Amino acid sequence: SNEKHKQIVFSWKEMRRFALTNLRDFGMGKRSAEEKIIEECHHLIQEFTKHDGKAFDTTQPLNYATSNIISSIVYGSRFEYTDPQFKGMVDRANENIRLSGSPSVQLYNMFPWLGHWIKNRKQIMKNKDRNLTDIRDLVKHLKETLNPQVRRGLVDSFLIREQKDKDSDVVDSHYHENNRIFTILHLFAAGTDTTAATLRWGLLLMAKYPQVQDQVQEELSRVIGSRQVQVEDRKNLPYTDAVIHETQRLANIAPMSIPHITSRDVTFQGYFIKKGTAVFPLLTSVLYDESEWESPYTFNPGHFLNEHGQFMPKEAFMPFSAGRRVCLGEGLARMEVFLFFTSLLQHFCFTPPCGVTEDELDLTPAVGFTLSPSPHQLCAVSRF
Ligand code: HEM
16 A cells, blocks of 8 residues: 555654664774674685685685675674584575576566475575564574663664653654664675675685686786785775776676665656566666777776776766665675775685686586676685
């Protein structure tokens, strides 16, 4: 009904505003997010070092590292990579993103009455329910130890606001258990796989194009040396910045962004779109636009460099989409991708496994709601 639709839109607006404020307070406020990511870089480097230059799948450590950033903003602390509850939550969220892109679930999205027979859908619901149980468990612990004077993260803010609205008898407050749990679930899901998949593409591309990797490492050695990279350094690393942008452009991890429904009749560029129509913004059409990019289908960091080797931003670079629903974590994600990527390349040289040539490294994406690299292994050879 119209009334129900209005309520959902209203709730989304309030939750988006709340999430943005808290991302700023507990992470986006540049310094503290930077500190959290730098601390996580050390854990990730330790994890990669354990493989002693032998081939391994980078998926789990990268997922755990990126998940720890959003976790420390939401819950107020990070998890060990060996923590079974944390591993379970991240692995299930990751599996759900993969299953959501499977043909059977796409079919279900078009014909929802098929739901009962779709095995992948059942698995998605099972994973979601397990993750909700884990979230409730973590929130219960935070509730028991809550001190309104010392907010540890977004959950504490939510609980305090919830209590305040209850005490003041606010009617139809948006701050209730359901919105609390789903805000956490969505931030966790949106903030983990996307950033980790981008980093996996980055490392795979470095192994496939060693001459590009050499140039990034040459720039890092010349400008930074062995000290920790900081966000401030980005402007002095034009080649590295171009490589990161080109990775995001080519990786195109959210090719159809997220579908939206028109809230009223609109006429867009001469086309009439009826209220209630599902609209898929095709980010691929911009990221691979032949009139915008010299060689849209190849990995070419030159797309973001001018003739003097300076970084050149491009309007058609929109992996985070645009407009009122633009990715809420864009600032955080950009910081994470930059700091994780540069720290890893300072410490390791990425190569294909023994017996696999660079040409044989496959850039075909795996099917999923987001586009990740197909399963593969890489060697992280220490540079020291
Ligand atoms: C490289 C990493 C990332 C990419 C490429 C990415 C991309 C996107 C895209 C394309 C959308 C859809 C925008 C639309 O509906 O038009 C989106 C939405 C969203 N993203 Fe990200 N994202 C990334 C990382 C993150 C992180 C780290 C967070 C954590 C805070 C996050 C949180 C969200 C949320 C909450 C939404 C939904 C916003 C809304 O519907 O109002 N994302 N993202």
